[in-house]
Amino acid sequence: MADTKREIERKYELPECAAVVPDLTGTGGASVVLPRGVTELDAVHYDTADLRLARASLTLRRRTGGDDAGWHLKFPVATGIRDEIRAPLGDTVPAELAALLRSRTRDAELLPVVRLRTSRDVRRLCDARNTPLAEVSVDAVRAQRLDEGSATAVWTEVEVELADGADPALLDAVEKKLRRAGLRPASAASKLDRALTETGARATPREERPPSTAGDHVLAYLRAQVAAVVAQDPAVRRDLPDSVHRMRVASRRLRSAFRTYRAFLDRTVTDPVAAELKWLAAELGVDRDHEVLSARLRTRIDALPDTLLLGPVSARLQTWNAERWAGSRERTLAVLDSERYLALLDALDALLADPPLRRRAASPARQALPGRILKIHGRLADRVDHALALPPGPERDIALHSARKAAKRARYAAEAARPALGRPAERFADRMKAVQSVLGDHQDSVMAREALRELAVQAHAAGESAFTWGLLHGEEAARAERLERRLPEVWARASARKLRTALTR
Known part of the structure; x- marks a missing residue:
C-alpha cells in the first residue's frame, strides 16, 4: 500500500569556491547540527520514451539504499x-503508481531513462530538545542515461529538506547562510531535470507563441482546460479535496468554449468531443x-437548536447518505480507468495537435471575441427575462436553472477572452459569476427541498417525526424566495449597457 509524504525542500549548487557547507549551528533556531553519515543511493528513473512525465515535472523512480x-x-x-x-520495492512499476500516471502515459510503456547514483552526506538540524528541524544533504551525483546511448554527468549539490511540522522560515534562514558562503539556488528543479539537461535531453514543455488572433486565444484556453483535466486525474484518484469538482469544471469549460466559439472551430470535429465531455x-x-x-x-441541521431536532435526524441523514454514496467512489475510478475516458483524452490531444480552425479564427481577437460573448x-438575458416573468413554482425553478447554465457559459466565455480583452472581460466575468452564484444557490435550494421531502417521507414511514425535515423544507423555501427577489438587482448590474459596451472598445 502506497503512502504519501509532503516534501518541502530547496536545492543549491555547490561551486568549487564553496567546497564545504558552512556550520549552521544557531541558524533559524537550530541549536544542534548532528552528522548522520554518508549513504549510498541508487535510483533508476522511469518515463515514457518521449519523456511525458519529465515534461510535466513528475518523477517516478525505483531507489535502493537509505531508509526509504x-x-x-x-x-x-x-x-x-x-x-x-511511496510504494514497496519491487521489480516492476507498482500498479497503484501506474494508475496515478495513466492520464499522461495512456498506453505508453514506462521505461528506465536515467540512473542516478548519489553519495549523500547528511547533517540533521535540531532544536535545543533535539527535535529534528531539517536535514542538510551534500549530494555527489553521478548520472547515466539509459534510454539513448550512455551519456553521463556528474555534479555536487546541497539539498535542505524541512522536517515534518517545522517552521518554513527556517529554510529562509539557512538559505541566507548558504548564500553568504557562495552557494546559489539550483537552476534545475530536480536531479532528474539536471541529468536530462546535462546529457542532452532536456524535457522542456513546448513553448507556444503569444496569442494574437481569435483562434490563438481560444486554443490557449482549450489547452489550459485540457491540462487541468489531465492534472486533476491523479488528484481524483488520490481523493484530494475538491479534485472531482475541479476536473468537472475543466470539462464543462471545454464544452462551453466549443459552443461559444463555434464560429472559429469546425463542429464536425468538436461536437463529438463535446458529447464525450458531457458524459464525463x-x-x-x-x-x-x-x-x-x-x-x-x-x-x-447543525444550525438548529436541539429543541427543534425531533427524532433520529442525524442517523436518518447518515443512512440516506450511505444509500446514495455506496459504490460512488468505485464508479468514479472505473470511469477514469475506462477505455472511453482514455479515448477522450486522446481525442483532446489530437484536437490540440491539429486544431480544427475555421477561416474566421484568423480574425483579430479584439474584434472577433466580443461579439461571441x-x-x-x-441568450442569458432572454432566459432571465423569461424566468422572472413566470409565477413562483416548479416552472420558474426550471427556467431559473436554465438561466444559471447560460450565466455560467457567459462567464466562461469572458474568462477565455480575458487575455485579449483585459479588464473589461474580467469585470464582465465577475458580473456573470454574481448572477451564476444567485441562480446556483437557488438551484441548490430546489434540490435540497426535494431531498428534504424524501427524508420526511422516509421518516414518516419509519414511524419517526417528520417535523425537523418539514421545518428545514420551509427554511429552504424562504431562502429561495429571498434569492428570487434579489435576482433583478444582480441582473441589472450584469446587463448594464456600460458593461457590455466596454467589451467592444
Missing part, C-alpha cells in the same frame, strides 16, 4: 514543495452533486 528504499512518485505542489507517494461531467457529477447537497443539509449574454 522503494518506488517513489513525486507530484509538484508549488515551488520547492512536492508530494512523494455527468459521471463526475453523481458524486459531486450529492457531496454538495449532503454538506448543505448537514450545515442546516455578447451573443451568449443575449
